[in-house]
Amino acid sequence: MRKYVVILFFCISYFLTFSSRGQEISFSLDSISKLPGSNYEKLGSYYTLLDGYKKSNNLTQLGFDAHQLAKWIHKEKKWDKAIEIAKIAYLARENAIPFNPELLKRSYYNYANFNRKKENYTIAIRYFRKMIEVKGSDFFNGKAYALIGECYGKIGDLYQAVEHQLQAFVDFESKKQKAYTISNHINIAVSYRNIRNRKSNQKAVSHLLTADSLIHTLEKPNLHDLYAIYNNLGLYYKEAAKDHDMAIEYFKKALEIAKKMGIDRNLGQIHYNLGISNIDSDNVIAEEHLNQSLVYSKNVGYLIPKIYMGLGISAFTKEDYNIAQEQYRKAFSYYFNIDIPDTDWLPKKEHLIHINNKATLLELFKKKIQAYLEHGKKEKDSSSHLSAIKTVMASDLLIDIIMKENLSYKSKLFWRSLISEIYILGLEACINSNNKDAAFYFMEKNKALLLTQDITKKKISIPEEVLEQEKKLENEIIKFQNQFKNSSKKQKDSLSAIILSKKSELSHYKDSLSYNYPEYFSSYTIPEMVSLSDIKLKDNQIIINYTMAEEVLGALPNAYGMVLSNTQKKVFKIENINQLTDNIYDLRKKLKKPFKTWDDIQRYKEVSHLLYNTLIPLDIRKELKNKKVTIIADHNISLIPFEALVTNIELGTYLIEESEINYAYSLSFLKENKSIARTSTQDFLGIAPVNFSNHLTTLHSSNEEIKTANIFYDGSLFTKENATKKNFIKEANKYKILHLATHADASDSIAPWIAFYDNKLIANELTTIKNNAELVILSACNTSLGKLNRGEGLMSLAREFFKSGANTVIPSLWNTNDKSTATITSDFYKSLSEGKTKSQALRIAKLNYLKSNSDADASPYYWAPLVLIGDTGTLVPKSNYNFLIYSIIIITTIILLLLFFRYRRHK
Secondary structure (H helix, E strand, O other): OHHHHHHHHHHHHHHHHHHHOOOOOOHHHHHHHHOOOOOHHHHHHHHHHHHHHHHOOOHHHHHHHHHHHHHHHHHOOOHHHHHHHHHHHHHHHHHOOOOOHHHHHHHHHHHHHHHHHOOOHHHHHHHHHHHHHOOOOOOOHHHHHHHHHHHHHHOOOHHHHHHHHHHHHHHHHHOOOHHHHHHHHHHHHHHHHHHOOHHHHHHHHHHHHHHHHHHOOOOOOOHHHHHHHHHHHHHHHHHOOOOHHHHHHHHHHHHHHHHHHOOHHHHHHHHHHHHHHHOOOOHHHHHHHHHHHHHHOOOOOOOHHHHHHHHHHHHHHOOOHHHHHHHHHHHHHHHHOOOOOOOOOOOOHHHHOOOOOHHHHHHHHHHHHHHHHHHHHHHOOHHHHHHHHHHHHHHHHHHHHHHOOOOOHHHHHHHHHHHHHHHHHHHHHHHHHOOHHHHHHHHHHOOOHHHHHHHHHOOOOOOHHHHHHHHHHHHHHHHHHHHHHOOOHHHHHHHHHHHHHHHHHHHHHHHHHOOOOHHHHHOOOOOOOOOHHHOOOOOOEEEEEEEOOOOEOOEOOOEEEEEEOOOOEEEEEEOOHHHHHHHHHHHHHHHOOOOOOHHHHHHHHHHHHHHHHHHOOHHHOHHHOOOEEEEEOOHHHHHOOHHHOEEEOOOOEEHHHOOEEEEOOOHHHHHHHHOOOOOOOEEEEEEEOOOOOOOOOOOOOHHHHHHHHHHHOOEEEEEHHHOOHHHHHHHHHHEEEEEEOOOEEOOOOOOOEEEOOOOEEEHHHHOOOOOOOOEEEEOOOOOOOEEEEOOOEEEEHHHHHHHOOOOEEEOEOOOOOHHHHHHHHHHHHHHHHOOOEHHHHHHHHHHHHHHHOOHHHHOHHHHOOEOOEEOOOEOOOHHHHHHHHHHHHHHHHHHHHHHHHHHHHHO
């Protein structure tokens, strides 16, 4: 009987609600909520109500009631149902008449926020963005930007996280929302700290100190925020400043606040941090804190694997490697929430695809590899080195999955930097186990993967109009980014919002096309790596591949090299990295100016010969003579012109006099880049502004430089006022050879550039300029230099030209002398036009210069800055090629006619 009374009551209430078209939650919804039981248990009644609104097209009331119901269900922690009902709310409000932008924004916000809590971060980001894009209300825009930043941080896109968190400040500060501002300072500090470089650490501590200052202006500071400030300051002093005492001081402050709050999660976290901080100084205290952390963290899923990893690190410092591996096993077990039977277990691809806290897992892999390596050395156990290599392979699989995700380019560079440390550890295992195949794979994977990935995309068949729209949106973003770099703070606030809006527009565009072109827009394929068995070298070819990383665990690691020829494959270790680094720095100083005295020459010979002995193993030096040598450099080694190394200190012989030298980013990149179809129809485009409108010095010989080239290769010359940025962009994709005789600076910390008569072309603009060049010559300053990124190499202008389509680039390693450069490039084009390969032609030109000059004029400063990167093949002029074709046709015709007449005569 009671059941029917309830239904009758509900029907009357629904009728009243429908008739009145109420503008708040309905009487019916309120009545159902007051019935016994949880809201989740009464969902049947709620859905009947909502269905009634749909049938009567009462979208306004549907929006109100569904919005409120989603909040109630969310409060009961029924996440999936809350998300489902929040979707009903926003769909109703999208179509409700009259349209209310603020109500729609509220529903978008809840839908996004519920997905965030369910760890559906990509969906959350999309709907926070949709909320921001709704015009007519600025409700919660700052909060949305802040939460987008948090979501990006969770998926490992730290640079996008920072970008959105910075934009949140604009909204919070304009509305004087001090509490939100403090919280955002803390969150952006976490993002900066996780980026892990010196500059980001400085920004992290700056934001934390600002938060600390602001929070003490409040009458009643929020304890959660105060705890977070002290905890993160402790982490800064532990990880970045390496100040143990300050770290402990801040952690103890955080501990006192955590005790006041009485929240297990915070107590577990702070005991963990105190434990990790004490490992190097006192294992007993460290393990006490870590075990205390375990007690508090029974329901804190993300922290338990880190605690067991900490216990493993403690065992490692005591050289208890088996115990360390047992702790790492427990960490894996809790991380993946599965029972793991033995310490050699490693995750497979299916385990790695949908995981969070990827940085923690990568750190766990690294610690496990280090334990294997040390155990292998201590016990002389080859199986430990094999296990280390297998663990590196598992780490590599994780990074491949991350590289396929839609992360910003800077964040991908961050992840490449982290895996670079692991590849270096893998090479140590390969040396100890003589595993050449794995060593070669790690070396290849540690170089130019993102560049190779970009090149691979060019081979995917996409309609031209689709690419043009993508290019248009990218160009708009680049334009505003370049404006942002030189703007005032007020201008930056508005520009940053525009940039984020344009990025969102580009993201929506890619999402809309991802179904039809999944390979191009949905994910990035990982390029296929060349394997050691794929390499077939001729008798006159040798490859030397180097790998080197920055500091690992506060110490400089070993560097490694691998020599490949048709007779041997050898991995070698380069010792004394501090000395190597000092010698490279010394060599660079001596290369940047010509010799002035006999003493200059002798000192150059000494440091150059030292580097030759360090980088070229003794047993292959004789083998290099009269060979074509491909150098695949890494890190600081990329700054060395190998052809200018002195092989015989008494005779002063340069390596170029014995060998033909060329360079490659990696063999996998070389193979992928060669396979691109280049369709340029004209031979040569020369650019020489000579004079510049932006006060750069005049390059008097640059005009003659490109005119001489034009003797051997037909084409177009843009000089002086015709050598504009616009003309270059318009014409670049028509020519096989692009020769830019101008100023450039790839080491500009704000924006690397190339100068034209009227303006500078910023490096990021090159990525949207398509070229079909077989050869690009950058006879400008420092075009092979740039910011060094571990795992990728130098971010040079040369690299940007490869990214935009070039097959070979000849850049410079320091400021070029325009007169000597003009001489060398003239000889280069002459030999190239005669059918010599690119690397042969450049060697001949440099040797000719050396033969024609002596003493100071023969300094490497003049002849060694230009280096050849990429394809080394021939590039004959079109006129020569046509002449050859016509000659063949004529000769063939004559032979056929002679045979025909001979046949007639015999007949």
